[in-house]
Amino acid sequence: MTAVKTYVAVVPAAGIGSRMQSTVAKQYLTIGNKTVIEHTLDALLSHPQIQSVVVVLHPQDSTFASLRVADSPLVDVVIGGTERVDSVLSGLQHCLRKVPSSLHSWVLVHDAARPCVTHSELNDLLSCENTCDGAILAVPVSDTIKRATQSEKIATFEIAETVDRAQLWQAQTPQFFPLQKLIAAIQLAQDSGIKMTDEASAMEHTNASIQLIEGRSTNIKITRPSDLALAAFYLSNNISSNMNENSKQGGNRCSV
Numbered sequence: 001m002t003a004v005k006t007y008v009a010v011v012p013a014a015g016i017g018s019r020m021q022s023t024v025a026k027q028y029l030t031i032g033n034k035t036v037i038e039h040t041l042d043a044l045l046s047h048p049q050i051q052s053v054v055v056v057l058h059p060q061d062s063t064f065a066s067l068r069v070a071d072s073p074l075v076d077v078v079i080g081g082t083e084r085v086d087s088v089l090s091g092l093q094h095c096l097r098k099v100p101s102s103l104h105s106w107v108l109v110h111d112a113a114r115p116c117v118t119h120s121e122l123n124d125l126l127s128c129e130n131t132c133d134g135a136i137l138a139v140p141v142s143d144t145i146k147r148a149t150q151s152e153k154i155a156t157f158e159i160a161e162t163v164d165r166a167q168l169w170q171a172q173t174p175q176f177f178p179l180q181k182l183i184a185a186i187q188l189a190q191d192s193g194i195k196m197t198d199e200a201s202a203m204e205h206t207n208a209s210i211q212l213i214e215g216r217s218t219n220i221k222i223t224r225p226s227d228l229a230l231a232a233f234y235l236s237n238n239i240s241s242n243m244n245e246n247s248k249q250g251g252n253r254c255s256v
């Protein structure tokens with residue numbers, strides 16, 4: 001039987017969730033009997049091809065250590081930085097320090113705030129290794145897109161133009177790249193003062209061929225208050241599909 005290739009996932013979880021308008025950081029809000037981050041880590045660690053995760057925490061995070069998942073041998077913790085990209089880089093550099101031979105291995109980066117990712121989407125993404133220079137989950141834009149302009153009269157926004165959406169996709173995570181190339185690309189982009197809101201932004205400056213893998217609109221990033229109820233609704237369906245898929249694959253992982 002051929003060995004199943006496994007990967008490390010870096011999970012940026014060092015944000016403060018300001019747009020959530022909650023006193024609790026959104027990764028620690030609860031859905032059902034678990035926090036958002038526990039749902040996310042369960043979705044990742046129950047996939048047979050995800051060997052471990054590196055969770056990147058805020059320097060003042062005093063919550064994660066109290067979660068049962070924090071005791072898992074499959075979970076490493078590092079401290080993040082001011083911007084998401086700084087946190088991601090911290091996680092990637094930990095991967096390299098821990099396993100120097102993983103220099104050319106591919107790595108996943110997945111937002112802690114995206115708990116609804118399914119094994120089916122992970123399978124589609126992981127199958128891209130070596131067919132391109134990297135791949136991300138994304139969904140084609142379905143709404144009409146307007147470019148906004150701040151109106152002088154009142155502090156609102158007005159339509160500046162309608163943007164052709166034929167070639168517009170909404171990037172999600174996980175994003176999947178060779179570890180060493182991603183580290184180098186992020187460091188080069190940072191040195192060049194390039195703003196990065198995702199990993200692909202950095203790799204795009206290395207003329208890498210990055211594949212858009214059509215994911216699902218249910219793989220939402222919990223960002224604003226209304227997203228929590230939506231994620232809870234999706235999770236009430238996704239969990240069963242992940243467990244079914246995991247057993248289908250003969251997965252050897254159960255939720256931690």
Ligand SMILES: Nc1ccn([C@@H]2O[C@H](COP(=O)(O)OP(=O)(O)OP(=O)(O)O)[C@@H](O)[C@H]2O)c(=O)n1
Binds near residue numbers: 084112
């Ligand atoms: N300095 C940062 C900022 C964000 N993140 C993580 O990156 C993911 C996506 O970021 P976002 O949705 O923007 O989270 P926040 O930065 O917490 O939200 P906000 O921008 O509303 O403050 C989240 O899991 C968040 O915890 C991180 O690890 N380090």
Ligand SMILES: C[C@](O)(CO)[C@H](O)COP(=O)(O)O
Binds near residue numbers: 111170171173197198
């Ligand atoms: C990485 C990401 O989730 C892709 O859509 C998004 O860019 C994160 O942005 P945020 O402002 O850090 O939430």
